[in-house]
Amino acid sequence: MRVTQKPKYTIFTELRVYVERCHPEIPDASTIFSRRTLDRYFMDGMSIAALCGAGSFYILILLACSRARTEIRKIDGTMINRLAKIIRFPTSIFHLTTKGFLTDYYLDTPERRLVKGDIIPAIAHMCQLYPLLLKVILPSTTLDELFPEESDKLAIQEVEWGNIQLTDHILDQIIY
Amino acid sequence: MKALIHGQSTLEAQGTLDSGSSDLQVLMRVVEQCRSLEIRDACLQLTYLVNALMLAAQMNRYGSFKHLGISILMI
Numbered sequence: 034m035r036v037t038q039k040p041k042y043t044i045f046t047e048l049r050v051y052v053e054r055c056h057p058e059i060p061d062a063s064t065i066f067s068r069r070t071l072d073r074y075f076m077d078g079m080s081i082a083a084l085c086g087a088g089s090f091y092i093l094i095l096l097a098c099s100r101a102r103t104e105i106r107k108i109d110g111t112m113i114n115r116l117a118k119i120i121r122f123p124t125s126i127f128h129l130t131t132k133g134f135l136t137d138y139y140l141d142t143p144e145r146r147l148v149k150g151d152i153i154p155a156i157a158h159m160c161q162l163y164p165l166l167l168k169v170i171l172p173s174t175t176l177d178e179l180f181p182e183e184s185d186k187l188a189i190q191e192v193e194w195g196n197i198q199l200t201d202h203i204l205d206q207i208i209y
Numbered sequence: 210m211k212a213l214i215h216g217q218s219t220l221e222a223q224g225t226l227d228s229g230s231s232d233l234q235v236l237m238r239v240v241e242q243c244r245s246l247e248i249r250d251a252c253l254q255l256t257y258l259v260n261a262l263m264l265a266a267q268m269n270r271y272g273s274f275k276h277l278g279i280s281i282l283m284i
Contacts, residue, residue, distance in 0.1 A: 078265025081258050093262075097255035170259050207266040 073106070079208075080105050080113045086204040087117035090170065090194040091156045123148040160195035167192045167203070 084092050084105075096105065108116070123145045168190035176186050192199045 074261050075265050075268055077258075078261035078263070078268075081262045082265060085262070093255060093258050096258055097251045100250070100254060102254055102257065170262075207262075208269060 076110075077102070077106060079110075080108070082204060082208050083113050083117045084120065086201060086208060087120040088152070089156055089160075089197060090165070090167075090200055091159050092120075093170075094159065095152070095155065119144055120148055120152065123153070160193075165194045166190065167194065167200070 081093065081096070084096070096102070105113075171190060173186070173190070176189060189203065192203070194200060
């Protein structure tokens with residue numbers, strides 16, 4: 034006897050139901066919002082968040098101009114983390130020795146040279162020439178959803194992309 | 210290459226590729242066409258990246274789509 038298994042109720046099922054109920058103008062929501070598609074969007078989003086957290090929001094512009102979307106999609110999560118680590122610490126890595134000391138090793142590899150010589154100067158140049166504010170990518174509705182308890186939402190919107198400390202704090206809030 | 214072909218066909222349709230126009234003018238117009246296509250493509254890529262980032266942020270934040278904004282519909 035063949036038993037048909039009931040599909041698991043997941044967050045993707047919830048999204049499909051939500052879209053079918055609240056946005057009837059979208060035809061065939063089950064195809065558009067299939068689990069695989071959403072999984073891909075989610076993975077892309079997390080990869081982008083990791084890279085932005087390692088560098089700055091200006092990484093978005095570099096990725097868009099270099100059409101790196103398909104390449105990013107091919108890289109798995111572990112490699113994205115390694116890439117983010119290289120972008121964040123391009124000159125050295127910290128290593129905990131067996132005696133408990135924290136030492137740093139100076140590394141000079143081609144990819145680290147690329148980050149030091151090209152990516153960081155490009156972002157610094159863009160920070161000077163094109164100062165952008167967070168409200169460009171964080172509209173007030175999204176901000177309300179992401180920071181319901183923060184009182185100073187207007188100040189968050191006025192943060193510049195070049196302000197690494199504050200953008201890192203905001204990305205931490207977004208990711209974790 | 211697509212931009213070049215598209216640019217040339219557009220110019221031919223507009224009738225600007227007549228004998229009077231020099232090669233440099235044609236080249237300049239094709240370059241303009243390529244540039245606009247590149248910018249459009251980059252804008253599309255940027256829109257996708259930002260929307261994917263927002264979607265992932267909202268999924269991580271809530272684990273539920275009850276509070277989800279419109280960003281999923283824009284991908």
